[in-house]
Amino acid sequence: MIRQPSIMTSTGRLFPLLQPHTFEFDIEEIAHALSRICRYTGHTRQFYSVAQHSVYVSGLVPDEYKLEALLHDASEAFLGDVSSPLKALLPEYKAIEAAVEKAIAKQYGLPFPLSPTVKTADLAMLVNEKRDLMPLGHDDWWPRPESMAHRGVKVQPLGPTTSKMLFLDMYHRYLEGHISNGQ
Numbered sequence: 001m002i003r004q005p006s007i008m009t010s011t012g013r014l015f016p017l018l019q020p021h022t023f024e025f026d027i028e029e030i031a032h033a034l035s036r037i038c039r040y041t042g043h044t045r046q047f048y049s050v051a052q053h054s055v056y057v058s059g060l061v062p063d064e065y066k067l068e069a070l071l072h073d074a075s076e077a078f079l080g081d082v083s084s085p086l087k088a089l090l091p092e093y094k095a096i097e098a099a100v101e102k103a104i105a106k107q108y109g110l111p112f113p114l115s116p117t118v119k120t121a122d123l124a125m126l127v128n129e130k131r132d133l134m135p136l137g138h139d140d141w142w143p144r145p146e147s148m149a150h151r152g153v154k155v156q157p158l159g160p161t162t163s164k165m166l167f168l169d170m171y172h173r174y175l176e177g178h179i180s181n182g183q
Helices: 027-036 050-058 063-070 091-108 116-133 160-180
Strands: 006-008 014-016
C-alpha cells in the first residue's frame, strides 16, 4: 500500500496534501494552527501569528468580504507560511497551495481566487506589519508603498491563545452574517 503524502492535524486527523477536495476542513483546526504560525517565517521583532493577521485583514474590508478575509490564509494551517520569495521558486508548491485554497473556498462558500478587495486589504496589512513588526531599515527592499498602509491600524502582537480565541470569535460572527445575507 502506497501512503499518500499527508500531515496530521491538531485533532489527529490526516490531511491529504494532494487531495484537499476530499477533506472536511474544521475551523477549530484552522484557528489552532494559524494561531501558532508566525508570519514572515518568524523574523519579526515579536511573535505575530497568521491568525491575528487574518483578523486584522478582516477588519479592513466591508461586511460582505469579512469571512473571505478572515479565511484568506487558511491554507497555511495545512501548508505553513512559506515566504513569498521562496514560494516563487516552487511552482509545485504553488499548485498544491491553489488546490487547498480552492477546496477551502468551496467548503465555506467563498470565491476563488480571492476578491480584489481582500487582496488590497492583505497588502495594506503587509505595509502596517513592516512598519510595526519588522527590523528597522531596508525600506528599499519592501515593494509596497507606504501610502497603502491603513492609517488606523497599529499592529500589537497577541499570543497564540488570544489570537485563536479572537479568530474563532470573528469566524462565528462573520459566519452568522454570511448566512443571514443568504450567501
